[in-house]
Amino acid sequence: MLDMLKSVFSNLSRKPVTRMYPYEERKPFDINRGHLENNIDECIFCGMCQRVCPSNCIKVDRKTSVWEYNPFECVLCGVCVEKCPKKCLKLDVHYRSCTDKKYNIHLEKHDDSEKAGA
Amino acid sequence: MSDKSTIPFGPQHPVLPEPIHLKLVVEDEKVVEAYPAFGFVHRGLETLAQKKDFNQMVYVVERVCGICSCMHGQDYCEAIEELMGVQVPVRAEYLRTIWAELHRIHSHLLWLGLFADAFGFENLFMQTWKIREKIMDILEATSGNRVIISVNIVGGVRKDINSEQAKWILKELDDVEEQLKDINDVVMNNYTVKERTVGIGVLTKEEAYELGATGPMAKGSGVDLDLRTTGYAAYKYLDFEPIVEKDGDSYARNLVRMREIFQSIDLIRQALSKMPEGDINVPVKGNPPAGEVISRLEQSRGEVVYYIKSNGTKFLDRLRIRTPTFANIPALLKILPGSQLQDVPVLILTIDPCISCTER
Ligand code: SF4
């Protein structure tokens, strides 16, 4: 019955092991796979990322220079980042914030704009 | 008039977040028959092998199970490597072993928490999950993700552990071991735990063997069956003995899992100290040649079997996964009849069920 006593006492004198999220956040690890970003200026629309992606969430159109990505289907494996010949893809350590609407990330070469749309 | 009645257990049940349905025929409080029903979370992952190429499939099979995900990837990669005649670098073998053992620790700790929760020992549940968090941090810091770590690829691994990280891991493991020793006394000597486990759900050695039980279920009944002794990955370079207990009751299965956690810590220490420098993967060219292969390895719950049939293209013809929980269901159905109704959740948890695995 008294087996837990030791941890009871140590827990009394220790600060909580849990955090008051979202007021207190843990710093992400350096190699955390948070979200995918594409530096579209560097991209050559080769379509490599589309071919290797296990969840088929990237669509590359070479003719119109469009790179389209569905962040809700992406499993953040990072294969596209490794295979990209121009190294323009990058996994950022921070997660995307939650949302009540699904959207695709649509990047085009000529105007560099990031539009959110279905 | 018959005094038997039928009580459904699940598919939604407070002790188990996963959907398994058991039809329990009870006489007063005693279970006399048990009938299982599955298929609530079937996802058809095996069929995906015909739609995704063999490299993409690594990330699919990792999602068969959330708890031993890395070992699914490892087994699949080892199967494809055997088919293609690829020899992975020694360092990759070690790294695979380290991540697999980390997964074993966190799986057993998760199980211990759920198990304690099943008989209302909430405090133990919180303590074990607190310890488990350290292991999750190690996984996240070394791979970039907490659960689905996606480190295995055909030909080796994708991430490396540098010497600084290795030192930090060893320090964290010392801490984990220290805290586990306190918990160990509770799990093994506590009156409440013993009352609910000793002599309950006994599976004899012969029964365990005949019913094809695997993992801690078999080891707790004295069947000395641990695939790590066959020396896949880096286990051939490490020194260990399979952990076996004789009694075959719920307590013995606990004991096996508890001791396996300590064994895994020891294996990681050995692996980190013996790991040679070198490449972590080799380039793999072409498609797997036509042929069949079977690859097996020891997961936290027991033996997992991958059968792969390839036709020479980048898509596989057939992928078949036999998961350990599936193999342990007959043993569960053997120990349920004769038990008291209040012991049913505890007995189900002693097989460490992973229903998502089972239904793939
Ligand atoms: S692989 Fe890289 S360069 Fe090629 S299309 Fe994708 S992001 Fe662009």
Ligand code: SF4
């Ligand atoms: S991280 Fe993985 S799933 Fe996400 S886009 Fe890249 S390859 Fe696809």
